[in-house]
Amino acid sequence: MGQYIMKIGEELITQDAHTNTSKPNLMESSITQVAVDEHPTTAEAEAEAEEEEKHHRCIGDEIEIPVIDLEGLDGEGRAQLVKSIGEACEDWGFFQVINHGIPTSVTQSMMQVCQEFFDIPTEENVKQYPDDNLKPVRFGTSRTLSKDTLLEWRDYLRCPCRPLSDFIDLWPAKPSTFREVTMEYSKELAVLAKRLCSAISESLGVESECLHELIGKHQQIIMPTYYPPCPNPELTIGLCAHTDPGGITILLQDEVEGLEVFKKGRWIGVKPLPDVFVVNLADQIQILTNGRYKGAEHRAIVNAERARISIPTFFHPLDDAKIAPIPELLGGQLPMYRDSIFRDYLREFFTNKSTGKGTVDSLKLD
Ligand SMILES: O=C(O)CCC(=O)C(=O)O
Ligand SMILES: [Fe+2]
Numbered sequence: 001m002g003q004y005i006m007k008i009g010e011e012l013i014t015q016d017a018h019t020n021t022s023k024p025n026l027m028e029s030s031i032t033q034v035a036v037d038e039h040p041t042t043a044e045a046e047a048e049a050e051e052e053e054k055h056h057r058c059i060g061d062e063i064e065i066p067v068i069d070l071e072g073l074d075g076e077g078r079a080q081l082v083k084s085i086g087e088a089c090e091d092w093g094f095f096q097v098i099n100h101g102i103p104t105s106v107t108q109s110m111m112q113v114c115q116e117f118f119d120i121p122t123e124e125n126v127k128q129y130p131d132d133n134l135k136p137v138r139f140g141t142s143r144t145l146s147k148d149t150l151l152e153w154r155d156y157l158r159c160p161c162r163p164l165s166d167f168i169d170l171w172p173a174k175p176s177t178f179r180e181v182t183m184e185y186s187k188e189l190a191v192l193a194k195r196l197c198s199a200i201s202e203s204l205g206v207e208s209e210c211l212h213e214l215i216g217k218h219q220q221i222i223m224p225t226y227y228p229p230c231p232n233p234e235l236t237i238g239l240c241a242h243t244d245p246g247g248i249t250i251l252l253q254d255e256v257e258g259l260e261v262f263k264k265g266r267w268i269g270v271k272p273l274p275d276v277f278v279v280n281l282a283d284q285i286q287i288l289t290n291g292r293y294k295g296a297e298h299r300a301i302v303n304a305e306r307a308r309i310s311i312p313t314f315f316h317p318l319d320d321a322k323i324a325p326i327p328e329l330l331g332g333q334l335p336m337y338r339d340s341i342f343r344d345y346l347r348e349f350f351t352n353k354s355t356g357k358g359t360v361d362s363l364k365l366d
Pocket of ligand 2: 242243244249298
């Protein structure tokens with residue numbers, strides 16, 4: 001480890017993200033294996049400078065990610081909550097939810113079983129679940145040096161879960177409770193995703209079922225992720241700045257800080273709170289809403305002292321779904337994005353290992 005480091009001058013500033021100090025952008029392209037690429041071309045250097053300029057802008061006031069209490073969602077408080085969710089989607093594309101209805105026992109068991117999974121020696125997990133794109137369940141790691149591309153400082157397990165019967169037998173059999181616990185967790189998350197999709201749809205003024213039909217009820221992928229402590233955290237990144245390519249992501253994190261969202265020119269730390277889920281909108285919602293709701297740019301940083309576990313669950317449209325702005329939402333305006341088939345979008349996203357908002361921007365119409 002340690003061979004993948006920032007270029008000189010691009011080290012992370014590891015000050016508290018709630019101060020007014022901005023951090024440099026850590027797009028994948030701005031991180032390099034020093035021995036290979038110390039001298040970018042002029043065009044590259046200019047593009048990087050522009051990107052950095054953009055990411056150095058600061059605002060004066062402290063800003064906090066919205067925390068939304070879902071307690072009254074199915075009762076009288078619904079209209080007000082739908083409004084707050086709509087504002088968070090429009091303003092941030094990122095919010096946290098409390099009183100979400102998922103029992104603490106379910107989230108704690110999920111965290112625990114993921115911890116046990118990552119306690120298994122990495123070599124064993126690599127052997128059991130090779131990082132082969134053709135395999136739906138696979139383990140990725142920066143702790144083997146088999147790849148010559150940029151390595152992020154994390155391990156992850158990709159676990160698709162719909163339809164469950166297609167995948168459950170491929171999930172890890174070790175720890176012995178993994179399948180049972182993950183199955184329970186995935187069912188609870190599906191319910192939460194449906195409730196959120198309904199509220200978000202209503203906030204847009206479309207049919208309550210609209211976003212659930214388009215993105216919520218199809219593919220669901222859980223990705224337990226482990227960020228080991230890093231001796232030089234300012235020289236690496238857990239997960240580069242990106243937007244998620246799918247529809248909506250619901251993330252459970254442990255009590256260690258690391259997730260950051262990019263907002264108004266700076267990176268804001270998402271402070272871990274007990275019994276909370278982090279919700280973020282992804283690229284397909286941005287397209288469907290013709291840019292009204294944005295896929296939020298985020299990243300994960302690492303630290304020297306403590307390992308961190310996060311468990312994002314991604315909700316994706318069907319692979320062959322054609323995604324385009326919802327006509328009712330155009331309100332007389334022209335579509336900002338051209339249609340794309342979700343499978344093609346994903347291929348593009350992973351081929352470019354898209355940085356920031358690259359892929360969604362490539363669909364923009366003039
Ligand atoms: O680990 C985190 O907090 C962020 C994970 C994430 O953004 C992702 O896997 O897409
Ligand atoms: Fe993400």
